[in-house]
Amino acid sequence: MAFKLTDYEAYDFANRRHIGPTPKEMADMLKVIGFKTLDELIDATVPPAIRQKEPLDWGDALTERDALYHMREVAGQNKVLTSLIGQGYYGTTTPAPILRNILENPAWYTAYTPYQPEISQGRLEALLNFQTMVSDLTGMDIANASLLDEATAAAEAMAMAKRAGKSKSNASAFFVDQNCHPQTIEVIRTRAAPLGVDVTVADPAELEPGAYFGAIFQYPGTYGHVRDFSAEIAALHEHKGLAIVAADILSLALLKSPGEMGADIAIGSTQRFGVPMGYGGPHAAYMATTDKLKRAMPGRIIGVSIDDRGNKAYRLALQTREQHIRREKANSNVCTAQALLAVMASMYGVYHGPDGIKAIAQSVHRKAARLAIGLEEAGFSVEPEVFFDTITVEVGPLQETVMQAAVQQGINLRRVGTTKVGISLDEQTRSETLEAVWAAFGISRKDIRPEVPPYRLPDAMLRESAYMTHPIFHKNRAEAEMTRYMRRLADRDLALDRAMIPLGSCTMKLNATVEMIPVTWPEFANLHPFVPEDQALGYKYMIDDLSDKLCQITGYDAISMQPNSGAQGEYAGLLTIRNYHASKGQGHRNICLIPTSAHGTNPATAQMVGYKVVPVKSDDDGNIDVADFRAKAEKHSKDLAGCMITYPSTHGVFEETVQEVCQITHDHGGQVYIDGANMNAMVGVSRPGDIGGDVSHLNLHKTFCIPHGGGGPGMGPIGVKSHLTDYLPGHPELNQAIGPVSAAPYGSPSILPVSWAYVLLMGGAGLTQATKVAILNANYIAARLKDAYPILYTSSSGRIAHECILDTRPLSEQGNITVDDVAKRLIDSGFHAPTMSWPVAGTLMVEPTESEPKDELDRFCDAMLSIRAEAQAVIDGKIDADNNPLKNAPHTVRDLVGDWDRPYTREQACFPPGALGVDKYWSPVNRVDNVYGDRNLVCTCPPMSDYEDEA
Template sequence: MTLNTAYQEKFQSRHIAPNEADTAQMLKTVGVNSLDELIDQTVPAKIRLKQPLNLPAALSEFDYLNTLRQTASKNKVFKSYIGQGYHDVIVPGVIQRNILENPGWYTQYTPYQAEIAQGRLQALLNFQTMVIDLTGMEIANASLLDEGTAAGEAMFMQYSLRKNQQASVFFVSEEVLPQTIDILKTRSEPYGITLQVGDHRTVELNENMFGAIVQYPAGDGQVYDYAGFAADAHAKGIKLTVVADLMSLVLLTPPGEWGADIVVGTSQRFGVPMGFGGPHAAFFATKDEYKRSMPGRIIGVTIDSAGNYALRMALQTREQHIRRDKATSNICTAQALLAIMAGMYAAYHGPQGLKLIAERIHGLVVLLSQSLEQLGYEQLNSAYFDTVKFDLGNLVNPIHSEALNNEVNFHYKGSQISIAIDETTSPEDIKTIVKFFAKVKGKTINDVDFDGLQAKLQTVIPTNLQRKSAYLTHPVFNSHHSEHEMLRYIKSLETKDLSLCHSMIALGSCTMKLNATTEMVPVTWADFGKMHPFAPADQTGGYMQLFDELNNWLSEITGFAAMSLQPNAGAQGEYAGLMVIRAYHMDRGDHHRNIALIPSSAHGTNPASAAMAGMKIVVVKCDENGNIDVADMRAKAEQYKNELSCLMVTYPSTHGVFEESIIEICEIIHQNGGQVYMDGANMNAQVGLTSPANIGADVCHLNLHKTFCIPHGGGGPGMGPIGVAKHLVPYLPGHAVVDIDKGKSIPAVSAAPWGSASILIISHAYIAMMGGDGLTNATRYAILNANYIKARLQHHYPVLYTGANDRCAHEMILDCRAFKNFGIEVTDIAKRLMDYGFHAPTVSFPVAGTVMVEPTESEPKHELDRFCDAMISIRHEIDDVEKGLSDKTDNPLKNAPHTVGVVTGNDWEHPYTRQKAAFPLPYVAAYKFWPSVGRVNDTYGDRTLICSCPPLTDYEFEESEVTTPEFGT
């Protein structure tokens, strides 16, 4: 036996699923002799990279984690009392292990297929109920990206609802957090909205104002009574947004009870780690009358085909993928996973547990205030929840030094400091702070009567601002307080949801690939998770090294000069990229350049983002092959050459094709004074083979939750950093708190300087372990897997668009429109796939009546075959309907999905068998996933909108309430 001591396992062999034998069989089916031949036939030669990616050699999983440990150790995790919207938390272990670290939760997709997403829909409904109860509002959504952007969404909603169309001033309290004001600056400029920042106590509200925003408690910790301000605003037709601390609302009068029209904030301190800025679930609550203008996803209660309680995403006609540039926002990603954690935190602790936590926080900060006052320090806040403020004068520097010596961070502003207490703070922590405050004054802790103070602690919240109303009264928040109960509740919901743990999710344009365990593990390391985003720079060396490496690697992959890691969603990246282009034109004096050319096939977020950036959209036609009509684009570029700002283009195209004319298209835009913005949704077909810069783009956002392995998390988190060419680098987003200015930076687009920083680790791990060769192979296999599926299915379903050599890129569109002639809708196919154990591909996008399939490189041949077998079997079922062998209205497709209750029930009157319904192919029986509800009734849900947990008595609907289901796509 010859021994090999040089062996090192390659991570790419774990990430890329097809083995050598499978590859050979797949190539044969596709009709090529080698993978190189397939790539040559698929990717146009003129856009191919001339050199391989220049990236560090791939690390094994073991070596990567050891290396990252060394990087993480460069972060100095001090005790953080900075506050400013971010607080350390105690993550309940049962939630961390069984949700945050559980692929059964983090690999799910957005719940567009409601029947196999009932678990997470219920968890998100819990979140909405929690927010409604705590804020005192009537309706809430299922989370937004962060507190700052939620405030930006609120400003625009107020603007769109204004009755006085001439009103263009938005009043901003100077006590709103600086990162939020920064985002309001970014969001307001394209619309010509004037921000008036000032003191809410002295401002004169007037008819030129359409809205106002205040912070509760204020940014410095003071709790103001805003009731009079709210009444004055309403008397003048001004709507009021309140940015509220969710934990404080356990003790404070909720804004809905004193006049708020909109309440926003972050749920981060409900059991979600700081993570150097994210990801965290923001919340958005408002009045019921504004529900059709509210941004984001709303989870609503409806019924299924049997009249049983079911959940779905409600009012989807508000969303950007339908309304495009007329949408209320460009939101494509929420923070579903983090919202679920926050909702579970509330369920685990319940109303009494939350009150004890809030009272403890409040009690400790009162103890701190009174202790320091005994030492002779003057506390400036008269009413506060968790934050106290001191003006230290010339003692600020000695206090700062002592704080650092004790590994403590406060928030400093000139000679003033503020100290924010959180749930991790203990009485011993308070004593530590008091000790060094005493030392600076030449005193000791013995000069403070701790026992006496603790014995008579009383709240400093005025009686009229103390919460008196009940909250979290629903049984879901009063039933799961032991760990066993919570564990079983979490698992009961998990079993209702299909995730990548069960089967491939072949979603076109969404790239549901492997989220490797090694990539996920470091996210919950304390060295990363407990870092405050505004910690001093000399404490953040590990994160800075990680960002620097990721910036360099992504720049190499895209061919660009630099990246901004700030945008924390794909559509946020679109918006950031367009705002950078806008700033570039403005800086050159081209204020008139505001036309965005957008192909008719573009993602709905493209026109929505362009509209938000203040651009006018001109649609470019596509030809009969689905490619951009170059002649039409040239004509429009020349027609608007004096006003042309940019082209927004997806590559490979939204139709899954490498368009041969892409370089020519980019040249036409540049010749007419515009910039090229490339949507990076399909980057999984580019990495290592071509690049946005090589094609001619100036800006590109990257969906790290697609190509670079951050999980979709059931609808979020995501990350959408942008890469830019050299001439645009000076305009990359800055930040109001942390200096990341590039010279001419636009204001912030996200609340934290590096967006959802903690999940950038996942993409860093993926690139480091794959290396340049592995990343390129991943792209090659993504193209192979897609063409293999195409080869197997094209004789059963027409493939709508292909490239010059009849190849698709990494995805394809299967045309199902002809089936409508005999009563079968594409929705029926989507629902029937559930009976086979699969989540449907992307339905009716970008072409109505089609499905778009993207398998990714992480799926093995046998899984591709299972999916193809299912699709072929469904095609035979459609044939039976067409030939009259199956009833046109009572067939397996129309009745899908079939629940266990239906299949095993006493009554079965369908003309097909139970076996056909539930086990249509032999493999299904071996590993059956049962949808927990029948087909949901969308119309009923929108007509009778309920977006909070209904009383248990409402879970069973009266027979008279059940209507004939009307189903849409």
């Protein structure tokens, strides 16, 4: 039969690259569910009242080639100069092996948060290295596995000091060193206001220790000053106040550590450890503290435990998903960290080792000293006398002349006040850079290195204590060895490049290579966040265009890109509502209605903005109990600030009463926050701004393809209706009145090319099709598994949205087979478990996403059905109740080759249905003992003898 042009199906990104099932596979899946067409399924699933009226349309979808061409043109509008602005952001060199094998490697960037430790041992070890490195450099007892950025880490530290401090007389006053970075000061102020904390910004010499529950000091200061805060810290301690030091991590290779000053908490950024500036992010912040405060520390902590065989194994310790347990009493709402960037920073430490880190720090300082000498000899006044990498130069009325002359030399300097110029050097600074800076000051001078290197560090503060002494920071010197180390760690993990990760509410979908490519382009990667606007026109174009498309997708009128995680988006959304009420003279409104089924970050976030959480019941079908919602809205009408709801619901259903709930809230003067975690079921089908939402955050690291990176980066921009636009987060660098929630004006903009590429490649029709296929895939899994596992919640039409809850509680009741047993047995089949025990204890919430092809869905279903059969055998007494494949899972190579005394075969143990033969994934450890890990808390690298014993 002759080929006709009309027979050709367009080979575009949406129908051949991003969406998993083929049209024929979709037809077969629809038969299993009981529908003839995909549109029939959608009509039966999504309530007609909330369907959007107009299709998404911003022109034809681009091919991969055309998208990259277009993005390259836009990137070219950015001007990449050498930025010596400092202020917490510095040029850095990402070692090529780390660039290729971590940042650009899907084995690392497609991994999920390590809630299943057995299949996360590689990234857990890398993050443990991070904690060890930070603890050593800061001189503190324990560090977490990263926070979002330095400014929010400072705000978290303030809240931690308030929570953990013993002082009663000064519980509402906090001192901030005026030498902190400006964006840090403003984020602290933003966070302090709802908590009723009075912030004083002043010179540390003016500190009255008894007047504050805590204080934060910048080390070195934003203008370069290096001073010892030991006396101030001791005075705070006399009055039971807590001291925080915001420390530049590279400077700590040469300077006395915060721990040696007596600090209670140290925070900072690890950006300059190999992570590009990226116009502001993402970068991993750190927090370290004393042993006595470890349980008050927010964020994730990696701990060392043992597995069932007694071998060393890593896990998340203490506060794993604490928001879901403690809710509004949680330490913070931090959910996403910056795991991928923390891994990069830790590998930078492994790559260079302590000697290399010290050499880099010495080189930076010596260049700064030579620069200062050249300026001083030319007659300029340079301060401070002692510094690490930053100096401030008095230029009087010549400020603008010097700034512009520097730009002509290809250099960005920092404007300080109206008469000074700030200069911060970094590891990329070359002799030519110094000469260009001198030229901007009108100095013709060559950089000649003297035989005796100059230094301007205070002798009394030179570091004498050792750091990074663990062998892990000394053994990987040869690139071959380093590359193999990173490969070994990656091989221990199960990421999206190996198998489907069907996590409900987490949307682990394709992170396409073509979307990732622009992230490391110099035009996106190497911009300082505070460069002049005309140097970032490409970023402006991309952000504006992506914002316009997100507004069309959501039905909102404006977007703020500042929140750099989903939890930050929640916080920014509620803060916007709080600002709005205050502007109307209704600042007393402080009641927030939140369904009991909501994400745990919701009540934690409400508490952070000073709201009182009033829980709302769910009805028997898992929906919001409208009668209870109405009664509580009426009861708190005068003080109702708003409600936080998730749509589709956390139970995976399009609730038909959502518009009624929104209207009730509005009738009582409240605002509606719709959590965007489940937006993957709505794009192109329904818009939160049309159904009653006033504000929503969007998880770009879920719905819009930014990869999870093992627990971050994330992006949580918020969309708002027009009446809230004036109350969105602002930023001091943009001269905006409203305070910021993140350090950089646009959060983590260097990962925005991923989402922008996604919407360009898919087009409106492709995005809509993706939503429909996500719903199809979820309903297909539910149809295949419903006879083996009850589907906990469905709509009135018997359908689910993009995820379903499988009830495994009957297995526990009848055969003592727990949800953990099911999850660990899935590892033997080569799968990451679905979301466990949330939102309902003892269940599994499954979300397959549109990216998964039918073969992978069937492999997962086959594995789940096999597990159900094994559980039934236990229930029927055919398999030992305590010694069976479920209780002993996951099975390792050691199990396979060791002595075998189990009442089932090795093949049944290690190659159950769903497991691949040649490409079988092997868990590196047996089931991890969580209780042992918390009772024997170790959060730094264990001695090398442990590794040698295992080897």
